[in-house]
Amino acid sequence: MSSIYQRLISLLLIVFPGTAISEDWYRWRGPHLDGISTETRLNCDWKNDQAKLAWKAQVGTGFSSVVVKDKRAFTLGHVDDQDVVYCLDVDDGNQQWKFGYPAELGDRDFEGGPTSTPTIDDDRVYVLARAGELFCFDAASGKVNWRKQVADEASVRLPGWGFSAAPLVVGEMLLLNMGESGVAIDKRTGELIWSSADRECGYATPVVVGEGASAVAIFASGKAYTGVEAKSGKQLWSERWLTSFNCNAADPIVHDGKMFLSSGYNRGAALFDMTGETPSLIWKSKEMKNQIHGCLLYKEHLYGIDGDMESGARLRCMEWSTGEVVWSVDDLHPGGLAIAGGRLILLTEPGELVVAPASPQGWTPTSRATVTGRKSWTAPVISGGRIFCRSIDGLVVCVDCRE
Amino acid sequence: MRRRTFIAGTAAATALVSAPKIRAASKDKKYRTALIGSGWWGMNILREALAAGQTSVVALCDVDQDRLEIAAEEVNDLSGDSPRTYADYRELFEKEDVEIAIIATPDHWHALNTLAAIEAGAHVFIEKPTGHTIGESQAILAASRASDRIIQVGLHRRIGPHHVSGMKFLKDGGAGDVGMVRMFVHSRGGIENPSKNSDPPENLDWEMYCGPAPLRPYCRQIHPGGFRHYLDFANGTLGDWGVHWLDQMLWWCDQQSPKTVYSTGGRPVRGEAILTESEQTSDAPDSQIATYEFENFTATWEHRRFAGQGPEQTSIGCYFFGDKGTFHIGWRDGWTFYPADSKQQIIHQDSQLQEPDGHNMQLLWADFLHSIETGKQPTANIEIGHQATTASLLGMLSLKLGRSVRWDGEKEQVIGDDEANRLLKREYRAPWTYPAIG
Numbered sequence: 001m002s003s004i005y006q007r008l009i010s011l012l013l014i015v016f017p018g019t020a021i022s023e024d025w026y027r028w029r030g031p032h033l034d035g036i037s038t039e040t041r042l043n044c045d046w047k048n049d050q051a052k053l054a055w056k057a058q059v060g061t062g063f064s065s066v067v068v069k070d071k072r073a074f075t076l077g078h079v080d081d082q083d084v085v086y087c088l089d090v091d092d093g094n095q096q097w098k099f100g101y102p103a104e105l106g107d108r109d110f111e112g113g114p115t116s117t118p119t120i121d122d123d124r125v126y127v128l129a130r131a132g133e134l135f136c137f138d139a140a141s142g143k144v145n146w147r148k149q150v151a152d153e154a155s156v157r158l159p160g161w162g163f164s165a166a167p168l169v170v171g172e173m174l175l176l177n178m179g180e181s182g183v184a185i186d187k188r189t190g191e192l193i194w195s196s197a198d199r200e201c202g203y204a205t206p207v208v209v210g211e212g213a214s215a216v217a218i219f220a221s222g223k224a225y226t227g228v229e230a231k232s233g234k235q236l237w238s239e240r241w242l243t244s245f246n247c248n249a250a251d252p253i254v255h256d257g258k259m260f261l262s263s264g265y266n267r268g269a270a271l272f273d274m275t276g277e278t279p280s281l282i283w284k285s286k287e288m289k290n291q292i293h294g295c296l297l298y299k300e301h302l303y304g305i306d307g308d309m310e311s312g313a314r315l316r317c318m319e320w321s322t323g324e325v326v327w328s329v330d331d332l333h334p335g336g337l338a339i340a341g342g343r344l345i346l347l348t349e350p351g352e353l354v355v356a357p358a359s360p361q362g363w364t365p366t367s368r369a370t371v372t373g374r375k376s377w378t379a380p381v382i383s384g385g386r387i388f389c390r391s392i393d394g395l396v397v398c399v400d401c402r403e
Numbered sequence: 404m405r406r407r408t409f410i411a412g413t414a415a416a417t418a419l420v421s422a423p424k425i426r427a428a429s430k431d432k433k434y435r436t437a438l439i440g441s442g443w444w445g446m447n448i449l450r451e452a453l454a455a456g457q458t459s460v461v462a463l464c465d466v467d468q469d470r471l472e473i474a475a476e477e478v479n480d481l482s483g484d485s486p487r488t489y490a491d492y493r494e495l496f497e498k499e500d501v502e503i504a505i506i507a508t509p510d511h512w513h514a515l516n517t518l519a520a521i522e523a524g525a526h527v528f529i530e531k532p533t534g535h536t537i538g539e540s541q542a543i544l545a546a547s548r549a550s551d552r553i554i555q556v557g558l559h560r561r562i563g564p565h566h567v568s569g570m571k572f573l574k575d576g577g578a579g580d581v582g583m584v585r586m587f588v589h590s591r592g593g594i595e596n597p598s599k600n601s602d603p604p605e606n607l608d609w610e611m612y613c614g615p616a617p618l619r620p621y622c623r624q625i626h627p628g629g630f631r632h633y634l635d636f637a638n639g640t641l642g643d644w645g646v647h648w649l650d651q652m653l654w655w656c657d658q659q660s661p662k663t664v665y666s667t668g669g670r671p672v673r674g675e676a677i678l679t680e681s682e683q684t685s686d687a688p689d690s691q692i693a694t695y696e697f698e699n700f701t702a703t704w705e706h707r708r709f710a711g712q713g714p715e716q717t718s719i720g721c722y723f724f725g726d727k728g729t730f731h732i733g734w735r736d737g738w739t740f741y742p743a744d745s746k747q748q749i750i751h752q753d754s755q756l757q758e759p760d761g762h763n764m765q766l767l768w769a770d771f772l773h774s775i776e777t778g779k780q781p782t783a784n785i786e787i788g789h790q791a792t793t794a795s796l797l798g799m800l801s802l803k804l805g806r807s808v809r810w811d812g813e814k815e816q817v818i819g820d821d822e823a824n825r826l827l828k829r830e831y832r833a834p835w836t837y838p839a840i841g
């Protein structure tokens with residue numbers, strides 16, 4: 001049955017295709033895999049710098065971000081010699097279930113704890129542990145459907161800081177950033193479909209371009225970004241991308257036939273033309289060095305965190321086509337960044353949320369509020385009118401921005 | 404001595420900070436330059452060299468092929484030069500005609516690299532310290548005296564604007580008669596858990612990395628970027644930061660030699676050093692105090708890699724205590740004079756540093772080029788670098804011995820202590836041989 005009302009809704013969706021009232025942020029970098037929420041009705045007009053904090057929860061040390069589906073929020077944290085998967089009720093933060101598995105804190109050069117983000121697919125949640133074990137949970141109950149030590153099965157080594165990428169669901173497969181150019185797993189059974197050479201992987205989550213049989217998956221290794229045939233793992237091209245400590249952590253951004261890469265430790269960024277058989281350099285720049293956070297591409301501009309976090313990073317806006325820095329703010333202490341409804345939503349390192357228009361015109365904050373109040377390096381997540389913020393020591397704060 | 408005001412202090416400083424001028428006529432000259440050790444700091448130096456416009460990078464050398472490749476790409480991006488890359492500095496000096504060599508390897512390589520560079524006829528920009536043991540530094544000093552080559556040591560705090568103005572303030576009597584000096588660097592930290600040893604990465608020639616030092620198992624904490632806290636390769640915080648702040652103190656006292664040096668310290672917080680077949684920790688002290696007795700004053704070094712800044716106003720630098728007050732020369736926080744009479748005004752001058760790493764290499768490089776052109780001694784010449792290095796290594800020597808040493812600054816020998824004198828040198832691992840002095 002097609003009512004006028006339904007047709008009106010359809011018409012609105014045509015006119016405003018990129019907007020939503022509420023959407024599940026069910027995977028790393030969100031449903032659209034770009035770190036940008038299409039939710040527009042967020043009330044961030046905080047009075048006296050006080051946001052409405054719906055609830056707080058403690059999840060232990062780590063950098064895992066939050067994913068949300070069907071009123072459940074999932075994240076990871078390290079508590080008492082275990083890494084723990086938490087399922088929290090988005091309304092009140094109450095724990096619906098949790099599951100711990102033995103893990104080292106692994107605090108070499110940082111606070112340690114899990115660094116990957118869970119992925120929700122239908123009624124299942126996938127978690128990749130730092131040591132290479134992959135878990136498939138029933139999202140509602142927390143029951144373990146299956147678990148596999150993928151690193152052992154695929155005979156690939158652990159990178160220096162452990163596996164960090166979120167699993168990516170592509171059709172019936174799960175793509176994992178392990179080995180030289182990825183590993184593919186049957187998402188139903190956990191069976192290994194294909195794997196790659198035993199080389200150190202990077203820390204970025206795989207990115208898929210195209211669909212079906214011709215889909216190409218791009219994996220960051222310690223030394224390159226490599227495009228493979230998603231269905232077979234066959235290497236198609238590899239762009240050598242050396243970084244100190246083999247730390248390629250920012251997801252590549254593919255847009256308009258071009259690919260943007262960036263790493264920290266003074267590596268910098270580059271844009272490649274992808275219309276040929278192999279990437280061809282368009283520009284490169286030292287002015288955007290994404291150490292752990294990928295940029296967000298919004299209206300032909302990149303918004304990102306430049307520089308190494310411990311030595312003081314900068315928030316920057318860079319023009320996609322030219323690599324020119326449009327603006328740069330040096331004293332913000334950015335901790336993580338999201339975009340929703342045309343606004344930059346910045347979680348600062350000291351745990352403050354700051355909102356400003358996402359615009360090449362400059363950084364002009366409209367509101368701010370202390371949320372975690374603690375050292376925070378994880379990008380905020382927007383879902384259902386709520387902003388989920390997480391500190392390194394494991395405080396999750398749900399900011400209620402529903403109108 | 405009249406009381407200085409903030410304004411007077413600043414004006415005096417401004418007059419001093421103008422960069423050394425280079426004769427315009429020589430600007431066309433491009434020096435064929437090689438960098439040995441193309442890691443983070445080596446590339447910082449090379450970038451300054453390129454920015455000064457008189458460098459043509461002909462060669463890079465590193466035992467890490469990845470570092471070499473990243474560095475070569477960056478040089479090409481910055482200058483269009485396509486440097487040849489080498490894994491062995493001996494091959495580099497054999498095949499290349501090098502006019503300037505930059506030495507930025509870990510400390511245990513400094514002497515052999517620098518001696519080869521001088522032998523090849525190059526002017527040398529050497530990172531501090533000028534040796535891993537005092538004898539190595541003496542060998543470099545002797546070789547440089549025997550040649551007409553310019554040696555600049557990377558003591559950029561000799562030329563940094565707030566250091567120059569601060570030293571003038573001190574030497575003009577701003578703090579009055581100084582009777583005590585305290586040098587310090589403090590940071591945060593805690594227990595150190597051992598890291599697993601592993602096969603070296605395929606891009607790293609670990610045997611060559613260790614070179615004349617013992618061939619210890621590889622672990623990721625050492626390379627890249629961690630060698631300073633492994634005593635096989637460096638001398639911890641005193642052998643790193645200590646060289647800079649000891650040099651400030653030696654600058655102020657006109658390069659006197661300490662009479663007696665005593666140091667104590669250890670790893671009470673990080674824990675006992677571990678080195679087994681399967682795992683290891685670093686082994687440099689997490690805290691250390693060294694006392695240097697001079698003719699008319701005593702200076703102390705103190706570092707702590709735990710507890711952070713605490714109640715102090717600063718966590719790094721050098722206090723000069725005089726009868727008129729306390730003068731602090733720091734890093735990013737510039738210099739500050741705290742009058743003994745609390746009714747008097749505090750005098751302060753900001754630092755003027757190059758970011759992101761907060762140094763003054765641009766000025767030091769310009770000074771180096773000026774010396775090459777004029778034949779005049781550079782600001783941080785090898786004598787200066789050698790004395791600061793020697794002071795830091797005497798502290799380490801006393802720490803290892805567990806007793807104080809009396810130092811003959813003329814002969815550069817420990818007085819009446821054969822065991823201590825043996826520590827002026829170290830055993831080299833074959834096939835490397837310890838450099839002959841002079």
